[in-house]
Amino acid sequence: MRVGIIGSGMVGQTLAADLVRLGHAVVTGTRGPGKLEAFVAEHSGVRAASNAEAAAFGEMVLLATNWEGTREALDLAGPGNLNGKVVVDITNPLDFSTGRPALALSWNTSAGEQVQGWIPGARVVKALNTVTADAMLKPREFTGGEPDMFIAGNDAAAKGEVTQLLESVGWGVVDLGDITMSRLIEPLALIWITHGFNLGWTKRNHAFKLLNR
Template sequence: MRFAVFGTGVVGRTVAAKLVSLGHDVLLGTRDPAATLARTEPAGTGAPVAPYAAWQAEHPRVGLATFAEAARSAEVLVNATGGRVSVDVLTSVGTEHLDGKVLIDLANPLDFSGGWPPVLDPGNSDSLGELLQRTFPGVRVVKTLNTMNCAVMVDPARVAGDHDVFLSGDDEEAKASVRELLHSFGWPQANILDLGGIRTARGVEMLLPIWLSLTGRLGHADFNFHVQGA
């Protein structure tokens, strides 16, 4: 399958590397590829990550393109941009490269402007998943994987025991295809919990504040939520 992964941060890179390891074609999307490749400073809002060019050199099978160029030939889109810029990114792609495609939304609308911890915005009466679906009604949004560290997203076995990933979306066929993709990442079917329509994205995005608290208390991010008794 041909994937476009929007966002060249650690989440986008981790998912892109997993997808190519499974034999998929992947283009990472960025605003300005030349500028992304020219950066020499470490990137990232949390722990610093290597400049993109250094990572690219180690992952020659991942291509880099503008958001629109990456989306043009892709069958499946992955939103790994910062949640606060996701609408702008998809606007720059254009509905002609969005409509009819599955958009896997991994992003969280965290506002870092007030320092640490970031505030979820919207937080209670809307969600990024709903906003994307509402703004781009032709794309088939599936919210998933946003509730854990990206290393866990693509390698669930690094957390011992049962733990879960959630699915939210209005398109049942899209959710079924994302379920299969998650299964190929190593997620057991029983740990992929379909919560319902895209409105339930609100609940999974609202897991972020406790996730951030737990990361701080535990001193690591190799954990995940499990619904015991489901």
């Protein structure tokens, strides 16, 4: 599969490396492709380009930006380049102004909903925002059984494509419903982050699992 990544920080680079390991072709979008020269040289199958080129290239596009820069990154990507495509929103709207993580948005909206509103022609699926980057495509490294990833989105076929990718690497997938359910998934990410902070941020090897009996 051709995958475009919007966001060239730690999350974007980790996803790019793991995706090419899994056999996918990747274009990572960034303001300055030259800054990824060393990374690209180390990861055959990854190409660095503009956000617009990454968006146009991808059959599926992963949105891996800091929340503050998300709308601008999507503007640079060009909404037209994302029309009809599955866009996986990995962002978390966080506020660290007090030194502790908090949600930057009120409870009557979410990053997932805002992203869908900014790119109305895309099929946005909220996913992968409740775990550390280096585990997003390596869930089988957790002990204690297969972890679960919660997803949400308005388009059933898009969620099916994301589910197929997630299950192929070892996630159990829990579909919570339409994109408004991002209002529940994003606070779940805050629980994950807060637990990490409480451990001194030295341990990030935790994930969620929904148990049944």
